[in-house]
Amino acid sequence: MSSNPDDGDGFWADSTSTAVFPGDTGELDFDERRALTAILKNHYISGADHSAEWKTLMESESSIVRRLNELFLHLHVDREREVAFKRQVIAEDGRKYPTLLRNATYTKEETILMVFLRTRFRSEHVGTTTEVFVDRDELRGAVESYRPANATDHSGDARRADNAIDSLLKSRVLQTTPDPERLRISPVIEVLMPVPRLRELLDWLEQAGTGGQTTAPATEGVEA
Structure with missing residues (x-):
């Protein structure tokens, strides 16, 4: 578990808290949030280009996957190639889930x-x-x-x-x-x-x- 950073206003959480800013009720620690943010922000993350985030993902995969699932997203992880990226959950029963991602189309x-x-x-x-x-x-x-x-x-x-x-x-x-x-x-x-x-x-x-x-x-x- 990483130590929580100062938010710039002198806020520090105690050593048992995962809070990183005032009023924070999140359960992920700072490194886990950084990895989750990288997955959401980028088309993919890799061990070569995102070494810190990849390391955290390997250590906390289940926690990060739970957060993605709450957004109707799957996480595809290829450990051999050290690549991970998100996919939209597609309902098998015909239901429509809210979507964050667009279908990829190529010229x-x-x-x-x-x-x-x-x-x-x-x-x-x-x-x-x-x-x-x-x-x-x-x-x-x-x-x-x-x-x-x-x-x-x-x-x-x-x-x-x-x-x-x-x-x-x-x-x-x-x-x-x-x-x-x-x-x-x-x-x-x-x-x-x-x-x-x-x-x-x-x-x-x-x-x-x-x-x-x-x-x-x-x-x-x-x-x-």
Whole structure:
């Protein structure tokens, strides 16, 4: 149990209390609240990028899960890859629960990149290789490979590809490196895109071909 911090107004809780501010009736200690906040705030947390929060989650998982369940949220924890993220609870009996998260939908360009990154990560994350990188030009090339042969809006296509890359950076599926043209693929890609989902999106890309839908099938209950 961590010690409770001063709130800036001279407030200190006694050593047996979990209160961290005046009038606080919460039951989680400061570290547990910080971990819970990180899970709610971020698309995901990982042992690599959120070491303190991940450690607390491993020590207090049941307490944190109870709080998420009260918000109709599940917690998905992958201990092997040290990744955790929240999902909306979907009622099996048809009931409608209040929702905090939106269904995740990807543009065609984002879908192409997700499939490309999942395939790259799976092929290169073997043995002692712990990090997998990709260049921006490779990502642009992956998107370009799905453009219609008669496409004429090259500047628009390039903009959409760059927007898709930026979107995956924002959600931290891709992560920056000291080289702005070289990006790291987060291990979360394997958790977000299990094999059945990968196959579903591959089928969708084949059917979408060079036209048709511009957004991929939604993933229910996942923060977009």
